[in-house]
Amino acid sequence: MSLRLVLLVLGIALYPSLFCAQPLGVSPRLKALMRNMILIDSHADTTQLILEEGYDLSQRHDYAHVDIPRMQEAGMTAQFFSLNPDSYALTPLQSIKRGLQELDAVVQEVRRHPDLALMAKSTEGILKARSQRKIAVLLGIEGGHVIDSDLRVLRQFYELGVRYMTLTHFNNTDWADSSTATPRWNGLNDLGRQIVAEMNRLGMIVDISHVSDKTFYDTLQVSKAPLIASHSSCRALCDHPRNMSDEMLRALAKNGGLVQINFFAGYLDKLFFDERERTKGPWEAKLAELKKQYAKDPKKLSEETRKIQNAHKAQLPKVPLSKCLDHFMHAIEVAGIDHVGLGSDFDGVSNLLPEGLEDISKLPDLMQGLMNRGLSDPDILKIAGGNLIRVMREVERVAGQ
Numbered sequence: 277m278s279l280r281l282v283l284l285v286l287g288i289a290l291y292p293s294l295f296c297a298q299p300l301g302v303s304p305r306l307k308a309l310m311r312n313m314i315l316i317d318s319h320a321d322t323t324q325l326i327l328e329e330g331y332d333l334s335q336r337h338d339y340a341h342v343d344i345p346r347m348q349e350a351g352m353t354a355q356f357f358s359l360n361p362d363s364y365a366l367t368p369l370q371s372i373k374r375g376l377q378e379l380d381a382v383v384q385e386v387r388r389h390p391d392l393a394l395m396a397k398s399t400e401g402i403l404k405a406r407s408q409r410k411i412a413v414l415l416g417i418e419g420g421h422v423i424d425s426d427l428r429v430l431r432q433f434y435e436l437g438v439r440y441m442t443l444t445h446f447n448n449t450d451w452a453d454s455s456t457a458t459p460r461w462n463g464l465n466d467l468g469r470q471i472v473a474e475m476n477r478l479g480m481i482v483d484i485s486h487v488s489d490k491t492f493y494d495t496l497q498v499s500k501a502p503l504i505a506s507h508s509s510c511r512a513l514c515d516h517p518r519n520m521s522d523e524m525l526r527a528l529a530k531n532g533g534l535v536q537i538n539f540f541a542g543y544l545d546k547l548f549f550d551e552r553e554r555t556k557g558p559w560e561a562k563l564a565e566l567k568k569q570y571a572k573d574p575k576k577l578s579e580e581t582r583k584i585q586n587a588h589k590a591q592l593p594k595v596p597l598s599k600c601l602d603h604f605m606h607a608i609e610v611a612g613i614d615h616v617g618l619g620s621d622f623d624g625v626s627n628l629l630p631e632g633l634e635d636i637s638k639l640p641d642l643m644q645g646l647m648n649r650g651l652s653d654p655d656i657l658k659i660a661g662g663n664l665i666r667v668m669r670e671v672e673r674v675a676g677q
């Protein structure tokens with residue numbers, strides 16, 4: 277063996293990262309910072325998997341996006357799981373039942389793994405779980421239809437632990453307009469204003485993801501506490517009504533609120549969104565066929581569904597992690613560093629995530645990307661969860677008044 281070859285072999289053995297093409301991963305600086313980091317994701321739809329196919333949070337899966345082993349790998353502090361009964365298929369009354377079933381599924385799943393996770397209902401609860409080295413699990417409602425326009429139902433969901441509610445889902449409620457439906461109320465109506473006031477009084481965060489621009493501005497007028505968009509991105513970079521315009525971002529910042537960036541490739545990259553829309557017809561027909569075929573076997577249905585989704589994704593343009601970083605940097609530039617956080621939408625976007633951000637275990641790579649873009653250590657801590665803790669405290673303070 278020549279001296280040069282010996283040095284090369286020795287070099288690879290000692291410094292493998294210098295010789296392989298893989299990304300370098302987490303830097304020592306981020307690794308050190310992560311020891312003090314509160315890392316919170318404000319929106320995942322894993323709830324459906326838990327309820328429908330008995331998805332075990334304590335096991336590492338080679339599909340879906342969130343489970344406790346992968347959360348631990350990422351150094352997660354807390355995760356909000358959303359309750360999102362289908363607002364098209366169910367009546368509001370049916371949605372209450374489904375919402376309760378979803379809530380129960382999360383609570384029972386956490387109860388099954390008391391050594392790994394803890395239900396949390398407050399900032400104090402998050403910190404308690406953290407001190408016990410457990411993942412804090414929190415609940416949010418996706419879509420105001422779930423309370424059936426009834427303040428009493430809203431209050432009972434709060435009692436059961438729900439700590440935010442998006443005022444609408446993809447369609448309007450009887451009191452608020454959605455960003456993806458024909459306006460019916462010109463924003464928020466009188467009942468909508470009462471509901472926002474009651475959420476403030478209870479200490480439930482008012483979530484403006486999914487609402488129309490007019491509903492957003494109306495809600496800003498009414499709410500005494502900061503708002504969040506639990507899973508929305510930037511319209512200036514991807515022109516979709518689900519994303520927030522720069523004007524909305526500035527107004528949200530003025531209110532003390534937060535935009536939690538959504539990782540869905542279609543909300544990050546308009547070309548991707550359009551290409552998916554253009555090609556989805558035949559794929560959706562196949563999925564509808566599967567639904568009929570495996571109506572009684574949810575596990576098999578989800579397995580076969582994934583195959584179809586993967587085949588479709590393979591034909592779509594790739595969206596790199598850098599696109600997601602662009603949205604973070606844009607939101608930081610427009611709204612300010614105190615008004616941005618993480619709202620992945622994991623398990624709610626089929627498999628349509630950026631390359632390098634395929635599941636929750638990849639969050640450190642996202643944080644590394646933000647560090648590489650020049651964010652300071654205190655800035656990274658704010659984005660990771662510091663901002664959301666601040667907003668939750670403010671919501672709790674307003675409720676206590």
Ligand SMILES: [Zn+2]
Nearest residue numbers: 418486507624
């Ligand atoms: Zn959503």
